[in-house]
Amino acid sequence: MVSRNTTAKAGRVAGKANDSKNVGSGNQNDKDLLLSFYEEMVFIRHFELKASEMYQKARIGGYCHLNLGEEATVVGMMRATQTQDYLFTTYREHGYAIGKGSDPNRVMAELFGKADGVSRGWGGSMHLFDSETHLMGGYGIVGGQIPPATGAALAISYKNDPSPDSPIVVCIMGDGTTNIGAFHESLNIAAVWKLPIVYVIVNNFLGMGTSVDMASGEPELYKRGASYRIDGIRINGEDPLEVYDTCLKTFKAAREEHRPFLIEAMSHRLKGHSVVDPAKYRSAEEVKVAEQHDPIPLLEKKLTELGHLKAHDIALIAAKAKERVKEAADFAEQSPNPDIGQLFSNVYSKKPANDFCRLPGEPLFDEHSFDTVTER
Amino acid sequence: MVSRNTTAKAGRVAGKANDSKNVGSGNQNDKDLLLSFYEEMVFIRHFELKASEMYQKARIGGYCHLNLGEEATVVGMMRATQTQDYLFTTYREHGYAIGKGSDPNRVMAELFGKADGVSRGWGGSMHLFDSETHLMGGYGIVGGQIPPATGAALAISYKNDPSPDSPIVVCIMGDGTTNIGAFHESLNIAAVWKLPIVYVIVNNFLGMGTSVDMASGEPELYKRGASYRIDGIRINGEDPLEVYDTCLKTFKAAREEHRPFLIEAMSHRLKGHSVVDPAKYRSAEEVKVAEQHDPIPLLEKKLTELGHLKAHDIALIAAKAKERVKEAADFAEQSPNPDIGQLFSNVYSKKPANDFCRLPGEPLFDEHSFDTVTER
Amino acid sequence: MTIKTYRQTLHDTLAEEMRKDPDILLIGEEIGHFEGSYKITAGLLAEFGPKRVKDTPIAEEGFTGAAIGAAMLGLKPVVEIMTINFSLVAMDQIINHAAKIHAMFGGQANVPLVIRTPGGGGQQLGASHSQNIEVFYAHIPGLKVVCPSNPADAKGLLKAAIHDTDPVLFLENLGLYGTKGEVPDEDYVLEIGKANIAKSGTDITVISYSKATTVALEVANELAHEQISVEVIDLRSLRPLDRKTVVESVRKTSRAVVIEDDWLTYGIGAEIAATIQEGAFDYLDAPVRRVAAAEVPVPYSKPLELASLPDAVTLSKVIHQVLDATAFNR
Amino acid sequence: MTIKTYRQTLHDTLAEEMRKDPDILLIGEEIGHFEGSYKITAGLLAEFGPKRVKDTPIAEEGFTGAAIGAAMLGLKPVVEIMTINFSLVAMDQIINHAAKIHAMFGGQANVPLVIRTPGGGGQQLGASHSQNIEVFYAHIPGLKVVCPSNPADAKGLLKAAIHDTDPVLFLENLGLYGTKGEVPDEDYVLEIGKANIAKSGTDITVISYSKATTVALEVANELAHEQISVEVIDLRSLRPLDRKTVVESVRKTSRAVVIEDDWLTYGIGAEIAATIQEGAFDYLDAPVRRVAAAEVPVPYSKPLELASLPDAVTLSKVIHQVLDATAFNR
Numbered sequence A, B: 001m002v003s004r005n006t007t008a009k010a011g012r013v014a015g016k017a018n019d020s021k022n023v024g025s026g027n028q029n030d031k032d033l034l035l036s037f038y039e040e041m042v043f044i045r046h047f048e049l050k051a052s053e054m055y056q057k058a059r060i061g062g063y064c065h066l067n068l069g070e071e072a073t074v075v076g077m078m079r080a081t082q083t084q085d086y087l088f089t090t091y092r093e094h095g096y097a098i099g100k101g102s103d104p105n106r107v108m109a110e111l112f113g114k115a116d117g118v119s120r121g122w123g124g125s126m127h128l129f130d131s132e133t134h135l136m137g138g139y140g141i142v143g144g145q146i147p148p149a150t151g152a153a154l155a156i157s158y159k160n161d162p163s164p165d166s167p168i169v170v171c172i173m174g175d176g177t178t179n180i181g182a183f184h185e186s187l188n189i190a191a192v193w194k195l196p197i198v199y200v201i202v203n204n205f206l207g208m209g210t211s212v213d214m215a216s217g218e219p220e221l222y223k224r225g226a227s228y229r230i231d232g233i234r235i236n237g238e239d240p241l242e243v244y245d246t247c248l249k250t251f252k253a254a255r256e257e258h259r260p261f262l263i264e265a266m267s268h269r270l271k272g273h274s275v276v277d278p279a280k281y282r283s284a285e286e287v288k289v290a291e292q293h294d295p296i297p298l299l300e301k302k303l304t305e306l307g308h309l310k311a312h313d314i315a316l317i318a319a320k321a322k323e324r325v326k327e328a329a330d331f332a333e334q335s336p337n338p339d340i341g342q343l344f345s346n347v348y349s350k351k352p353a354n355d356f357c358r359l360p361g362e363p364l365f366d367e368h369s370f371d372t373v374t375e376r
Numbered sequence C, D: 001m002t003i004k005t006y007r008q009t010l011h012d013t014l015a016e017e018m019r020k021d022p023d024i025l026l027i028g029e030e031i032g033h034f035e036g037s038y039k040i041t042a043g044l045l046a047e048f049g050p051k052r053v054k055d056t057p058i059a060e061e062g063f064t065g066a067a068i069g070a071a072m073l074g075l076k077p078v079v080e081i082m083t084i085n086f087s088l089v090a091m092d093q094i095i096n097h098a099a100k101i102h103a104m105f106g107g108q109a110n111v112p113l114v115i116r117t118p119g120g121g122g123q124q125l126g127a128s129h130s131q132n133i134e135v136f137y138a139h140i141p142g143l144k145v146v147c148p149s150n151p152a153d154a155k156g157l158l159k160a161a162i163h164d165t166d167p168v169l170f171l172e173n174l175g176l177y178g179t180k181g182e183v184p185d186e187d188y189v190l191e192i193g194k195a196n197i198a199k200s201g202t203d204i205t206v207i208s209y210s211k212a213t214t215v216a217l218e219v220a221n222e223l224a225h226e227q228i229s230v231e232v233i234d235l236r237s238l239r240p241l242d243r244k245t246v247v248e249s250v251r252k253t254s255r256a257v258v259i260e261d262d263w264l265t266y267g268i269g270a271e272i273a274a275t276i277q278e279g280a281f282d283y284l285d286a287p288v289r290r291v292a293a294a295e296v297p298v299p300y301s302k303p304l305e306l307a308s309l310p311d312a313v314t315l316s317k318v319i320h321q322v323l324d325a326t327a328f329n330r
C-alpha cells in the first residue's frame, strides 16, 4: 500500500509546477524557488480570506480555522515533502492540503460540504483527507492525529528499509497540543520503535487564547524531544526558505535513518483562533507584533530588495491568486450536496449483517422483518 | 481540611516510635536512625512474605504486588514525610502504607478484605487508603494516581502559603508509568501552577516484564522533568539514608517554595511483578543481580561493620518482626467480613433520590413502588 | 423571575455560588483569558482572579484528575470540558477515579466535583465533535448525571450539583446556550434524581431530556391544536434515574415515545423503554417507540447531518403512528 | 474437533492467522517477553519475532492509536488491551478515531484493526479493575463489538475480526480463559453480526453474551430436569446487534429474561428489552426481566463482590418468577 513515488513534491497551487528537485538546500538567490514560494503563499492567503468570506456568507459551517500568518511554514514544509510522504495534521489545515497537492477546488468544495469535496462532504474544514496526495487527514481532537501518525510510520518501517526512497510521515500540531498525553505517549513510542516520522510543532504562541508560557512548563517546545532522546530544533517559521531547508534536511534524515525528529516552527497567528473569534484577549500591541511578522510582506520586501519582484508583479500575482480562488469558490458553489441516500454507506467499508440503517423515528422492524417467522 | 500537624513522621511499624526530627540530614553514624531504618525494613520484608504466604493460602485474593527489594526506598522516603503530608501511590503500596503510619493489622485486614481493613474491605491490596495518616490511596490504574495527586497539591497551595509548615504531596509511581499520558499532563500542570508536590519514580528496571530500556526513549527517567523545567534527581534506592536525606531536602524545598520536584529512586524488584508471577522472563543472571542489590543484607552488612548490629540482634529483630506480622495476620483472620447489608452504602456519600439499590435479579419495581399511583 | 438565556443563567449561577463559597474554583481550558469557548465564564476571571478561575493546558485527563484530587481535599472544583467529545480523553479519571474513590476506599474520601460539558449535534462540527455520549456516564454507579433543558433548570441543577458531595456530570448542550426562559431570582435549588413533568397530558407520554425536551414541548404544544394531549417528562437527571415518574405517567397515558439526541442502540432511550415495559406492562397499549439519531458518525454536510438527527416533524409523525396503532379517537 | 481452552484457542487462532498473513502484527503491553498478562500470546514472540509481536510502553492511547494509523496504511494490527478497564485511557482513539475515520473522511480510509480485551468481575480485583463496560463500544456506529462465550466462537469470531476491514472490539472475559470446549479444526469463520441459538427451547428465551452465556446454559440445562424448556440466545455480536433472532425467539416463547454481567441501568440488556418490547409486543406474556450486576463500584471483599454479581441461582429464580407470572404449566 505504501506508494513508491519519489518525485519531488511540486508546487501546484499557483497553477504552476515547481520543478526544483527537493534534494539539496534551497538558495537565497534561487529566484524561481523564492518566487514560487511567494506565489503559493499568496495563493493560500487568498484562499483563506475567501474561506473567511464564505463563512460569513454561511456557505461554510461548523468551525473554520485559517492558516493566516502561517503561509511561510505551510509552503516551506510542504515543498520539502515528497508525494509519497504521509501527512497527518490538525483542523487548521487548508493550506497544508493545498501545499501537499490537493486541488483547491476540491478543498473549497469540502469546506462547503459538497460531494466533490476532498472528503466527499463528510469532513468539512477540520477533516480534509486526500488519499491521492497522501493527506491522511485533518483531525479536530487536539493531539488525536499524533498516535495514528506514529502508527503510519510504524507501517512504513514494517514495509520499507531506511533509504532515500523511503516514505516518511509528517505530523503537524500546534503548540498547545504538546501538553496533552497523546503527544508524550506517541513521541516515546516513535523513539523506542525508531520510526520515520517528523513531528512539527507550529508554535503560534497561543492555544486558543492561552499563551505558551501559561500552558507549558518548558515553553521552548523543541526541547521536549529530550524526554525521548529525539533531536529537536526550533526554526523561524516566517522564512519559507529556512523552513524548507530545515525540513528537507530533517526529512532526509528520517528517511535514511528511520528515526523520529521534532521541529518547532515559530509563526504568528494573524487573526482569531477560528473565523468566529474576535480575539479580544489580544492587546493592540500583540496584534501589531503579529502583523509585523506577517511572512508575506516580509518575503515581498526581500524579493523586492533582491530585485526579483516589482510592484507590478505583486499586483499580478495577487490578481491571479484571487482569480484562482474565485474559481474554487464557484466550483464549490456548483458542486452538489452529497446524496442523502448515501447516509449509511460510510459507516463501514463493507456492510455487515444486521447493520442498523434506519432514519430517526423509523420503527426497529417493518412488516417484512419477520416474513419467515414462526406462528405463535 | 488540610491538617496542620507538623510533627515528624514517626517510624511506627517495629512498634517503636522514631523521635529523630526529620529536619536535618541523617548521619552515617546515627546509630539509632540507622537501626530504626533496619528494623522497619525487616518488618516490611516479613509483612510482604506473610502476604505472599496468605495469598497462597487464598486468604488474599485479586492481584497482590509486593515491595520486596524496595524496603530501603519505602522506609527512607516515608520517614522523610510529615504526618500532614499527603501520599498518593500505586497498587504496590503495603510498605508505604505502613511507613506512613497505618496500623499493620488493618493493612493486613484489608488484604484479607475484612471490615477492619484500612479501606473497610472495599479496596484490597491495590487500594489501601487511610484518612488518618493521609494515605490518599493506592491506585491500580497505571498513572491514575498522578492527576489526583497533582490536584491535592493544588488544594494545598489554594489554602496554604509556602512555609516550613505547609503540607506537601508525595506521589509515587513506577518506571513504566512515566510513559503514560497522565504523567506528562500532570507534571506539566504542576510546573505551570507551581504546586507543592514531589513525584517519586521507583525505578525497579521493569514494568511487568518489559525493561525500562525497551519502554522509555529516555531511560534516565529523572531527566524527563526537564520537559516541564522540573528539577529531577536520581538516587540509589537501596540506601535508606540516601533516600531519606534526598527526600528530606526535596520535601523541604517543595514545602517552602511550592514547586514540584522529580526523584528517581533505583531499586531492584526481588520477585515477580505480583505474587502469581513466576518471572520466567528473567535470566538467572538478572535474578542474581537483583539479589545482590537486596537492601536488607546490604544494610545489615554496613551496620555490622559499623559495630551497630550483632548476629544475635539480627535474629532478634527478625523474630520480633515475624511475631508482629503474625499478630497482623491473626487480627486479619479474626476480623469480620463487611456487612452485606452495606453493599449500597458506599456508592455516594449521601444517598440521593431514586438511587437504584437492587440486588441482581430483583425487579425494577415492587408492590409498593406505585402505592400512590393513579388508577388506569 | 427574570428572562435569561441558558448561557447567561449558567454564568450568573456560577458567579453567585462563587461569591458565597470561597472553596469553589473553576478549572478548564480557555475559561479565563479567552472567556470560555462558549462564553459561559465570561468576566469571571476579572471578578475572581486567576486563583479561582484557572486556565489550564490542553490536558483534559490531567486537569479533570487534578480537580478530583482537589475535591478529595475539600475544594469544590467546577470543571469545564469544552465539549463532551473531549471528555473521552479524560474518561479514565472520571470513571475509574471520580466515580470509584468513595466506594473503593471504603467511604473515607469523597469527591465533590462538578464537570460541566455540552453535548450536541446539528452544528456541522463533523463526526468527532457532534456526539451525545452521556450514556457512558449515566451507566456508571458513583457518578450523577444531570441534564437541564431550560434556563431555570440550569440554575436549579447547577446549584444542586455544586452543593453535592459527590461527582456530578452536568450536561449542557450547544443548541441550548442561546435559548431563553424564565429563571427564578431566589436561591433556587432542584433535587438531583427527580424527573419533571414539563407538561401534563393524558393521551401519550413523551420522555426526553436536555435539548430534545424543547422539541418534545414544541410538538406537544402543536398537537394540542389537534386535541392530542401529550404529557412531556423531562428526565432532568439520567443517574439517578427517576423511573417512578416515568412509569406513573405511562400507566396513565398507556402510550410512550422517547425522543433523544444520541444514537438509538444502547442509548438513553433503551433504558427508558426497558423500564416502561417492566413497570407499565399491563398498561401499555403499544410498544414504546424511540426517536433517536441515525447510527452514523455525524456527517459535516448540512443536509446529511439534518437527515441523521431527530426533529419535531419526526416526533410528531411517530406520536401519530402510536396513536393510530392504539385506536385513539380524538 | 479438538477440546481446548478458550485461552489456547485464542492463542492458536492468532498464530494460525499470523502464519498466513504477514501483514498481521500484535501490539500490546507485556505480550512478548512477559508472554501476555493472561498468557494468550505465550510463545508468539519466539515464533514471529519482535517485528510482529510488539511489546509496548504503558501507553494504551498511544499504541492503540498507532495501531489505527498502521491499519490505515494497510497493516492488520491486533491490539491487546490488558483488560477493558484500561481501555478508558484509549477511548478517544477508539471512539473518536478508529470508529470515525472511515466515515469522516468520506470513505477514503479504513481501519482494519482488532482490539482484544477481557472484561469481567468476580476476580476480587476491586472497583476499577472489574468492569464490564462493553456498552460504551457497542453504542458507537463505526465499531463492531463481538463477544465469544466459548472456545469455538472465539476461533470463529477472532478470524472474522482479523479478516474484517473495519475496527472490531473483540471482548474476552477473565472468567472464560480457563473454560474448555470443542473447537473445529478447520478454518472456521463466523459471520459478525449474527446471534446464535445456543440452545433451543420453547418456554422462555434467555438472552445473553460472553461469560453470562455459560450461566444461562447451565441454568437451561438444570431447568430441563424440571421440564422447563429454555431457549438460550448468545448474542455473539453486540454491534451489529441481531435483533431479529432475538425477537423471533421471543415471538415463539412469549417470555424473556436477559442475563448480563454489566450494570443494569443503561446496560446491554436495556437495549435487548427495548427491542423485544417493540418487536414482540403482542407476543409477550410478561415483561422482559433483566438479571445484571448490582449498581455499585465492585467491592474487593469476596462476599460483597459475590452479592453484587448475577449468578445461576438468581437467573433460575427470575425465570421461575416469569413463568409463574404467566401461568406456565409444566
Ligand SMILES: Cc1ncc(C[n+]2csc(CCOP(=O)(O)OP(=O)(O)O)c2C)c(N)n1
Pocket: A092, A140, A141, A142, A143, A173, A174, A175, A176, A177, A178, A204, A206, A207, A208, A273, C029, C058, C060, C082, C086, C089
Ligand atoms: C482534546 C481536545 N481538547 C480541546 C479541544 C478544543 N480546542 C480546539 S483547538 C484548541 C487550541 C489548540 O491550540 P494549538 O495546539 O496551539 O493549535 P492552534 O489552534 O494554535 O493551531 C483547543 C483547546 C479539542 N479540539 N480537543
Ligand SMILES: Cc1ncc(C[n+]2csc(CCOP(=O)(O)OP(=O)(O)O)c2C)c(N)n1
Pocket: B092, B140, B141, B142, B143, B173, B174, B175, B176, B177, B178, B204, B206, B207, B208, B273, D029, D058, D060, D082, D086, D089
Ligand atoms: C492503564 C493501565 N495499563 C496497564 C495496567 C497493567 N499493569 C499493572 S502494573 C503494570 C506495570 C507497571 O510498571 P511500573 O510503573 O514500572 O511499576 P512497578 O509494577 O514496576 O512497580 C501494568 C502494565 C494498568 N494497571 N493500568
Ligand SMILES: [Mg+2]
Pocket: A174, A175, A176, A202, A203, A204, A205, A206, A207, A208
Ligand atoms: Mg497554537
Ligand SMILES: [Mg+2]
Pocket: B174, B175, B176, B202, B203, B204, B205, B206, B207, B208
Ligand atoms: Mg517498574
